[in-house]
Amino acid sequence: MIALDIIFAPIFLSALVYFLTRNAQQVTKYIALGWFVVLFFISYNWLGQIMHPENYNFSPEILQYIKATGFLPLGEFLRVPEFGFSLTLQIDALSVAMLMLTSLLLILVVFTSWNEKYQAAYFSLLILFSGPIFGVFMTTNVLWFFMFWELTLVPMLFLVGIWGAERRIYAAIKFFLFTHVFAMFMFIGFFLLYKQTGYWDFTLIKESALATPALIWWLMFIGFAAKLPIFPFHTWLPDAHVQAPSSISVLLAGVLLKMGAYGLIRFTVELLPATTQKFAIWMVIFGLLTTFFAGMLAVYEKHIKKMVAYSSISHMGLVVIAIATMSYDGLSAALYEMIGHALVISPLFLIAGWLHHKTHSWYMTDMGGIMKYAPYAGTIFMLAGMAALGLPGTMGFVGELTIIISAVKSFGWWIAVIALGGLISAGYIIWAVRRAIHGEPSELVMKTNFSMSFAEKFALAAFAFLIIYFGINPQPIFDVANQAFSFLGGM
Secondary structure (H helix, E strand, O other): OHHHHHHHHHHHHHHHHHHHHOOOOHHHHHHHHHHHHHHHHHHHHHHHHHHOHHHOOOOHHHHHHHHHHOOEEEEEEEEEOOOOEEEEEEEOHHHHHHHHHHHHHHHHHHHHOOOOOOHHHHHHHHHHHHHHHHHHHHEOEHHHHHHHHHHOHHHHHHHHHHHOOOOHHHHHHHHHHHHHHHHHHHHHHHHHHHHHHOOOEHHHHOOOOOOOHHHHHHHHHHHHHHHOOOOOOOOHHHHHHHHOOHHHHHHHHHHHHHHHHHHHHHHHHOOOHHHHHHOHHHHHHHHHHHHHHHHHHHHHOOEHHHHHHHHHHHHHHHHHHHHHOOOHHHHHHHHHHHHHHHHHHHHHHHHHHHHHHHHOOOEHHHOOOHHHHOHHHHHHHHHHHHHHOOOOOOHHHHHHHHHHHHHHHHHOHHHHHHHHHHHHHHHHHHHHHHHHHOOOOOHHHHOOOOOOOHHHHHHHHHHHHHHHHHHHOOHHHHHHHHHHOHHHOOO
C-alpha cells in the first residue's frame, strides 16, 4: 500500500498542509522538505530491492519474477473488470532512477525556494506535483500513465502562472495547451494498442503481436517528442523557462523533459523495437536538428535564461540520438545524459534567475563582473557551464563522450558530426561567461547587492558536488543502467 499512498496521499496532504499552515507559512517548507526526503529514501530502498533482490525477504515467486522481468511488483489497485484495466504499479531500474532524480530535485528545489512568497500555496503545489509525477514512473498501465502524465500539468500551470515573471499567464497557458494537445497523440496511440491487443498493461501489450505498429509508433513518438522537446515541437519551452520561477525551471528541465525521454525508451524501444529500428534514422535526424538548431539560437541569444533554455533543448537532442541507437551502450549513455543534464542545467537556471532577481535585468549585456561582486554564484555558473560544454571531469564530458561512441558504433563515423554540438556549446557558454561573469563590471552590477541565503548556497553546492562526483565516478549510474537495459541481452 505504500506505493499507492505516495501517489495519492499528496492530493490530500497538499490541501491539508495549505489550510493548516496559511497562518504559519514558514512551516510549510519544512513539511514539504520532510515529505520529499521520505520519497527519496523510499526510492533508494526500491533500488536496492531491484538491484539485489536476493538480499530481501521476497517469496520465491516474486524473486523469480524480479529476476525474469526486471520489475518489482508493488501491487494492483482500483480494478475495473468491465473495462479491463487496473492501476498496476511495477518499477524497474529505469523507473527508480527517475524516481530518485525527481525526489532529489524536489529536495533541492525546496532549498532554492526557501524565501519564496505565498509559501503555503507554493510548497503545497510542489507536494501535489510529487504524486502524479511518481505515478508516471511507477505504473505499467498505459491508461493510468496517461492520466498521471496529464495531472502533472495542473500544479505546474499554477506554479508558472502565479509565481512567474511578467508574461507568466501567457507562458503557463501556452505550456499547458501545447503539451496537452500533443499528449492526445500519445493517448490515441495507447488506445490503438488496446484495440489491437485487448490490454492496457504495458507488460501484457509487450507480449502481443501488433498488426499495424507504424501509426502507433508515430503517434507516441510525436507525443513524447513534444515533451522532450525536440525540433520542431520545442517552441513552448523557451517561454515557459523564461517566465517560470527559476526553481520551477529546474523541475521543467530536470523532470518534465525527462518524462518525454522516459516515454521514448519505455514505449518505443521496449514496446515496439522493430518499428523503432525502422524509423531510427528519423530519430537521428530530429536529434541532430535539435542539437544544432537550438545550439545556434543559444549562441546568438543575449537573454541569459533563454540562452540556458536553448542549451537545455540542444542537449536533449543528444538524448534522442542515444535512444535511437537501441543499443545497450546507447541507452545507458542516454540515461546517464538524462541525469547529467538535470544536474548540470539546474544550477545554470537557478543562477540566471538569481541574477535577474538581483539586477532586474535578463540581458548579459547589462551585466559583467559578476565574478568580482558575486564570486560564489560566478564560480558555480562557470563549473556548470563547463560541464554543459563537456569539460573532462564533469558529468557533461562522460555523457557526451558515451553518446558519441555509441552512436558511431550504431550508425557509422558520419554521426561523429554530433561532436560539433560540443563546439557550439563552447561558443555560447564561453561567450556568456565572457559577457556576464567576467569582463568589466557594469554600473548596474556595481550598485547591486548580491547577497545569497545559506539555503541557496547549499543547493548550488549540492549540484556542484554531484556534477563533479558523478563526472569522476560515473559507475553508480551505469550500474543502474546495466540493470535497466539488461533486456537488450548485451547488444
